Amino acid sequence: MFHSSAKQTAGLRRARGIMVNIGRFAVMLATTYLGLLAVTFFIGRVVPIDPVLAIVGDRAPASVVERVREEMGFNLPLWRQFVLYLQQALTGDFGTSVLTTNPVLEDIIRVFPATLELATVGTLIGAGLGVPLGVIAAVRRGSIADQIVRIVGLIGYSVPIFWLGLLSLLLFYAKLKWVAYPGRLDIAYEYTFTPITGLFLIDAAWxxxxxxxxxxxxxxxxPGALLGYFSLAYISRMTRSFMLNELGQEYIVAARAKGLSERRIVWFHALRNAAVPLVTVIALSYAGLLEGSVLTETVFSWPGIGLYITNSLQNADMNAVLGGTIVIGSVFITINMLSDLLYRLLDPRTRAR
Amino acid sequence: MKPLLTVSNLSVTYPTRTGVVEAVRGLSFELGRERLGIVGESGSGKSQTGRAIMGLTPPPGIVRADALSFSGVDLLKAGSSTWREMRGSRMAMILQDPKFSLNPVMTIGRQITETLRHHENVSKREARRRAVEMLEAVQIEDPERVFALYPHEVSGGMGQRAMIAMMLVCGPELLIADEPTSALDVTVQLEVLGILDRLVRDKGMGLVFISHDLRLVSSFCDRVLVMYAGRIVEELATADLAGAKHPYTRGLLDCTPKIGESRHPLPVLERQKEWAA
Structure with missing residues (x-):
């Protein structure tokens, strides 16, 4: 009787602990988003671009300019404008793009999946090859294999991506004809294929x-392999240094004293520990790719968010720029939160009790 | 009776940029099913000796010996697969600090069953049962609970008991304990030593107990090797400790404080070049 009630209180306490954690998480998320919205709002007001003139053009009569200014709410005090902006942003209304005349949200829903797909392919390639290469480089430190990984990484760091992109197009598309031309699909398919999620690989398979x-x-x-190569350069370097750190720990000696095979020690004991900081590295590199790699998207005519924001910026399309910025910011926040969660799963020491 | 472990003229050297460092130089001893203590100051080569016996000398270290054999197996000729079969199942090693020598992301139970399942063909359930039994044998109160804990969730003394359980679960014949209690509180030290002592006695293991604490070793072992600069300077039965002749051993013994004795000035260890020669 006493025992079961004690168990029940423990259960209740745990449930309350989880609730508190979720609450804390939600507050943190809300504050971060509020900060993001505030920053984008004030950037939008500080830049020397008049959104009214961008719409009516600089030859419109003063009365028209004034009327549009009032319609857009720019005559209100700044804090009222911010509240209005918050209300609109929370309902997903980022205004209309001057350039495409579509609602900004609609544009973003169209372009973001392209970036998401490319960044995911890039990260899968980068992490899928970078982690094993880094592990091998760490295990055979100073060997030829280590030197090769080092040189491959160095090239990845230092060669400009647009140059490598153009050269690889020349080689693999123009000469060898192994891959297709820039763009997401052949023209023949572009009019017959209706995307569902916008991730073409998934849509087509589905x-x-x-x-x-x-x-x-x-x-x-x-383009995926190119982005993958660049994140590989970074990920393999970091994996190598995390692994060297882990392989020097005492628990590795203990694992050897237990008679475990080198393979198990390296790929299970050491890598499992190195994975904890690696999650953050991979997540940040993924988030970096999700910003839209403007150069890659330009070279490969990839209709992603990087290209979209760059075009909008060049045309003073502030609604689109701010909407895009908010989306990118949200992606960053989300990825950060996810990597935080994963970090907790991987490292029992950081788990909330 | 044939000795369990024969070490003859063992040397461990490390090539460095400034020349070759000789960590262990010409060490010879035999070990039966007894408890042998190795004492010496930091850098005297006692840990290197323990690691060389386990085949765990890290590269680029080089181990040489006239003979190094363990219950009939010539360790000098052992390949990596022979080593792997021996370690953990027939010879085991306990390291100094459980904070660093247990894998932080694996539960204690998993680390114990890992040894077992690596060496013996046992089912998951059987491995679990024996791991819990082993935790009981190292006097852990609530073995089922500790089985599921991570190393950071237990105290140092508890962690070291888990370490002992992990290393002894396959019932090795030889145990090398490398400063197994140095990282623990003094009160916990005695408990852990007591557990170790009982297990070694019950299972008739050979024990090499490496420590810098001469008193601790003498209360615990049958025989003591005193090492200095990679060599054995004196070998004694613990009963004859008072009759130690070598000035280095005498110096170590003189460092022990006695109640009611004046410690001014503090005695200083004497070191002479010719002892290392």
């Missing part, structure tokens, strides 16, 4: 259009 899947793959593989 609807069993294997020819489209193959075509999308041939288009994404080159």
């Amino acid at each position: 609807t069993r259009q294997w020819d489209v899947l193959w075509d999308a793959f041939r288009h994404i593989i080159l």
